[in-house]
Amino acid sequence: MLKEIIVVEGKSDTAAIKRAVEAETIETGGSAINQAVYEKIRLALKRRGVIIFTDPDHAGERLRRLITARFPGCKQAFLSQEETTKNGDVGIENATPEMIRKALENLKTDYQSAESEITQDDLMDAGLLVHPDAAARREAMGRLLGIGYANGKQFLKRCQMFQITRKEFEEALKLFREEGFQ
Template sequence: MEKIKEIIVVEGKDDLKRIKESFDCTVIETKGFALKIETIKLLKKALKYKGIIILTDSDKSGNIIRQKLVKHLGENNKIKHAYLNTKDTEVESVNKTEIIKILKKVGTLSKNNQKDLLTLSDLLELRIIGENSKENKQKIQKHLCLGHGNNKKLLERLNYFKITKTELKRQLTLTNSPRRT
């Protein structure tokens, strides 16, 4: 499966599933109009790193969400726009062939021959996931501007930004050390 380097921004979880069927990539949902601050921070971080692709439904709501994203993120040459070919179509209802064609036009493609930098075992070992890990996980997500999500999403985002095990250990030490007053 081909890999897209940019983060792809979609409206909802069904859109996310449709994209993941076609490419190995990191996908962020806006969850409709509810653009959370953590999501904006994550997307700003992605812009500095590799860029983003905005792919929203081709209806009025999709255009409003696209405009909101650009407003919050600013004009940037690392924001790419992917558009569906027909009006009033939802990303989730577009066939796989069409999604591949649309994203190949704007995405930076590469063969997926790179091993992930971190594994779920690493996160377990560092007590970022698993039993009694909630506080550490939240600190890492907040401090590294990774947004909220399940363990799999956290791992995907850590690997997207190439955060190493050593860096995670350092961040945990910093966030868990007592503050001086």
């Protein structure tokens, strides 16, 4: 059983997690989050640790930001929209057990006050900002770095929050280019 408690959006996500690993979850009840849920997360973080594992869509990213702002130091698991989409529906509940296990093996921990080696200029040089295909490029780089998809501003914040090193960024960029992105 995982030591940490996984924060997910709903019952279907809990079911998918339990098909993949032995773990306990806290369900937020969707994109809304109330004080009782915050209290459960606070207690879980204090006693066992927390992994945030929300859907890679607007509502899931909003929840991730709300929880992270209130509880710095949570571990985070990410899957891409591609990995979690089934019949047009995006959600952790659509991921395979193998994908969920892989995401849980590649956890990131946020460090709110960290200085990153990655700058906005690095993102520009990699075509992750102000490029006709910037969104697709960030999706691919986010997958390779294990930080998920984000808009340009949030992508830089995630690089900082998760202390992505220049070496990690350059290695991901090399794989990114091997995948056909130039």
